[in-house]
Amino acid sequence: MNDAPLSGSVSRADLLVADDENLKAEAPLFKPPREQFLGLRGSVGRYQSMFLGMVGIIALFVAWEIAHVMTPENQQKFLPSVGQVVSKIAYLFTEKGYIADVAKSVYRIYVSFFFACLFAVPLGLFMGCFAKIRALINPTVGGLRYLPAASFVPLLLVYFGPTDFAKLALLFLGCVFFLTALILDNVEAVPKELIESAQTMGASRWHIVFRVAFRSAAPQILDSMRNMIAVSWTYLVIAEIVAATDGIGAVMMRGARFLHVDIIMGGILTIGVLGVLTDLSFRIAGHFLFPYIRARR
Amino acid sequence: MSILTEHTGAANHAAHEQGQASGEPPLRAERVTKEYLGGSRVALDNISIDIKENQITALIGPSGCGKTTFLRLMAGLEYPTRGSVTAYGKPIMGPGPERGMVFQAYTSFPWLTIRENVQHGMKIQGFSKAEQRDRAEHFLKLVHLDEYADAYPGELSGGMKQRVAIARTLAQGPELLLLDEPFGALDAQVTWEMEEMAVDIIERESKTVVLVTHDIQEAIYLADRILFFTRQPGRIKEDIAMEFKQGRRFAKKEELLVEPGYVDMEKRLYTMMREEIQGRIS
Numbered sequence: 107m108n109d110a111p112l113s114g115s116v117s118r119a120d121l122l123v124a125d126d127e128n129l130k131a132e133a134p135l136f137k138p139p140r141e142q143f144l145g146l147r148g149s150v151g152r153y154q155s156m157f158l159g160m161v162g163i164i165a166l167f168v169a170w171e172i173a174h175v176m177t178p179e180n181q182q183k184f185l186p187s188v189g190q191v192v193s194k195i196a197y198l199f200t201e202k203g204y205i206a207d208v209a210k211s212v213y214r215i216y217v218s219f220f221f222a223c224l225f226a227v228p229l230g231l232f233m234g235c236f237a238k239i240r241a242l243i244n245p246t247v248g249g250l251r252y253l254p255a256a257s258f259v260p261l262l263l264v265y266f267g268p269t270d271f272a273k274l275a276l277l278f279l280g281c282v283f284f285l286t287a288l289i290l291d292n293v294e295a296v297p298k299e300l301i302e303s304a305q306t307m308g309a310s311r312w313h314i315v316f317r318v319a320f321r322s323a324a325p326q327i328l329d330s331m332r333n334m335i336a337v338s339w340t341y342l343v344i345a346e347i348v349a350a351t352d353g354i355g356a357v358m359m360r361g362a363r364f365l366h367v368d369i370i371m372g373g374i375l376t377i378g379v380l381g382v383l384t385d386l387s388f389r390i391a392g393h394f395l396f397p398y399i400r401a402r403r
Numbered sequence: 404m405s406i407l408t409e410h411t412g413a414a415n416h417a418a419h420e421q422g423q424a425s426g427e428p429p430l431r432a433e434r435v436t437k438e439y440l441g442g443s444r445v446a447l448d449n450i451s452i453d454i455k456e457n458q459i460t461a462l463i464g465p466s467g468c469g470k471t472t473f474l475r476l477m478a479g480l481e482y483p484t485r486g487s488v489t490a491y492g493k494p495i496m497g498p499g500p501e502r503g504m505v506f507q508a509y510t511s512f513p514w515l516t517i518r519e520n521v522q523h524g525m526k527i528q529g530f531s532k533a534e535q536r537d538r539a540e541h542f543l544k545l546v547h548l549d550e551y552a553d554a555y556p557g558e559l560s561g562g563m564k565q566r567v568a569i570a571r572t573l574a575q576g577p578e579l580l581l582l583d584e585p586f587g588a589l590d591a592q593v594t595w596e597m598e599e600m601a602v603d604i605i606e607r608e609s610k611t612v613v614l615v616t617h618d619i620q621e622a623i624y625l626a627d628r629i630l631f632f633t634r635q636p637g638r639i640k641e642d643i644a645m646e647f648k649q650g651r652r653f654a655k656k657e658e659l660l661v662e663p664g665y666v667d668m669e670k671r672l673y674t675m676m677r678e679e680i681q682g683r684i685s
Contacts, residue, residue: 302480303510303568307524307575308500321514398514398555 186368191375194368204357208376211342211354214270215384218277219335226285227327233286234293234323235315247286255280256344268349280341281334288330292323325396332388339381343373427492429579429611430454430477435486437472437637442484446472448636449486459605459612461626463619463672465679469637470615471583477613478504478581490579500528503577507584509564511556517567518543518552524575542570545604562593566600573608580605582614586621595656598624602652619672624659627652631675640675643668 141148150158167188174187186194198204229247233240258279266272296319304318320327346355354373361369393400430453437447446469454460454477462470475481476488479498488495490502498504503524511520521539530538543549546566556564565585572580585601586594598621605612616622622629627650629643647664659665 297508297510299506299508299510300512302478302498303504303506305480305498306478306500306502306504306572306581307527308498309527313527318512322512324514396514398557 183365184367186371191368191371195372195376198357198369198372202357207353207357208380210352211346211377212380214273214277214345214353215335215338215342218274219281219331219338221274222278222282222285222334222338223331225282226289230286230289230327231293231315231320231323233290234296235319240290244290247283251283251287255341259344259348263348268351273345273350273353276345277338277341280345281338284337285330285334288334289323289327292326292330293319295326296322325392325399328388328392328395332385332392335384335388336381339377339384342377427489428453429456429491430613431489431492432473432476433487433489435473435476435483435488437469437476437481438484445636447476447483448638450637450639451486452630452639452642454611454613455628456611457609458627459614459625461614461616461622461629462632463616463622463629464632464637464640465634465676466617468632468634468679470632472637473632474504474581474583474613474615477579478502480504500524500575501578502581503572503575503579504581504583505565505568505572505585507587509556509561509568509588511559511564511567511571513556516553516555517548517559520556520567521571521574524571528575538574538576539570542574545573545607546570546600560593561589562597565589565597569601569604573604573610578611580610580612582612584615584617587617594618594621599654599656601625602654606652619669619676620656623665623668623672624653624656629672631672633679640679643671 171188174185177185233243255276258276262272262275300318300322301314304314343355343358346353347359350356354376358370358373432450432452435447435450438445462473464470476483479495518539521542522535525535525538543552546569548563548566556567586597589597602625614625627645630639631641633640647662647668653659
């Protein structure tokens with residue numbers, strides 16, 4: 107199997123030093139300089155990457171635990187240990203029906219986000235495809251992005267009262283305008299040549315909008331959604347602070363009323379874990395929806 | 404010519420027949436002027452020219468001379484400011500499948516396999532399933548990509564992607580093939596292989612071709628006729644028939660290099676190019 111490189115070097119060696127047998131033998135392996143731990147744009151293996159990620163997470167919990175131990179005994183209930191928080195979460199699940207609250211929060215996030223997508227995807231797509239629709243809508247949507255979602259809370263309370271709808275509406279408002287702007291960017295980034303080559307194939311306008319522009323931008327659109335649903339999770343507690351009886355945010359607010367810091371931190375931890383799972387589910391969806399992204403040379 | 408090329412979509416086929424029977428040239432530019440920025444930049448200045456049937460016509464000239472603009476007018480992707488561009492006597496009012504175009508940038512749809520890419524144009528035009536399959540097979544063989552039919556474009560090299568583009572464009576059954584620097588993004592050796600493949604394909608499919616290139620050798624090798632463009636305003640400086648080739652096309656590029664008259668032609672074009680860029684920084 108080593109024939110090819112060897113025969114190449116033989117003829118060259120023959121020319122130079124015909125009788126030197128050494129030159130005909132395979133050269134020893136070359137040892138490049140060891141890659142520095144912080145080599146610029148260095149490589150990281152799959153398992154090394156997983157290991158380093160675990161180290162980061164563990165470091166966070168260790169720091170938390172150290173902070174807990176260093177807190178004076180009579181103050182420790184304001185900074186419970188990792189174990190206390192985890193066992194509190196377990197207690198909430200087993201004794202307090204926490205699963206219903208978690209389910210309610212997940213439901214709120216996904217339903218509101220579904221409607222945000224239902225609004226933002228066609229709007230971003232049409233704005234990206236039609237200059238006049240863009241001129242009509244973009245200044246408004248661009249401006250609405252600057253309104254803090256939290257400022258809608260009183261308004262929504264007046265309009266809808268302490269209903270589920272008010273919470274869904276807040277979560278919707280929190281991400282819909284940013285999502286629209288991101289999707290517009292995704293659609294505008296579709297290469298001009300892709301559109302033009304479809305035109306020279308005789309494709310109709312609608313074919314190009316849905317079958318070329320949308321199809322081409324779809325992986326990036328999913329990425330935008332993944333980033334914006336993360337923002338949605340950050341609004342969850344705000345949505346559930348006021349006049350909520352259920353949901354993770356409501357549980358946390360009840361905890362706050364009785365200075366149960368372990369419950370508050372348990373809520374934070376739950377939202378963190380759910381956020382990571384959401385992110386993962388979007389990545390997995392992308393993996394299966396866009397197999398061609400993986401098929402790279 | 405393959406039997407498969409006879410089976411074009413019904414509507415397209417009719418247009419084809421009508422076009423060729425009319426005795427009009429495949430493409431005609433009449434006093435075409437194209438201005439940009441409200442007339443402050445004249446890309447094309449009063450150009451009148453006919454493109455001849457079954458010829459390969461190369462448009463060359465210095466950067467920014469309007470050769471690509473001229474091709475885009477023929478494709479219907481842009482419109483002239485003055486004058487008219489007609490295809491078989493009919494004014495060009497937009498892009499259409501009868502004028503297939505290959506771009507310099509890679510335009511394969513990354514979400515479709517190579518076969519689906521080649522079938523896409525036919526699908527749009529309503530070719531039957533069987534026709535789509537047969538023609539895709541034929542054209543993939545023609546560009547030597549039949550083994551890669553089920554791969555995605557992301558898995559292919561630049562040269563292979565351009566071969567997909569050529570197969571896809573031919574498969575839609577165009578009357579005219581417009582090539583906009585199709586090999587411009589490829590490295591030298593791949594370009595050379597692609598040029599030889601292009602000669603082979605155009606010869607087999609007997610197509611009318613308009614090619615934009617900045618490569619003088621490529622123009623001489625591929626073209627039956629070269630239109631040399633000047634820069635700002637864009638005019639046709641010379642209309643040069645490749646008479647030294649005596650109507651032949653060469654399967655191998657080195658066969659051209661030893662042809663009497665080749666060196667003179669190359670020298671002439673280099674001299675013209677130098678005159679054009681003299682004293683200007685491109």
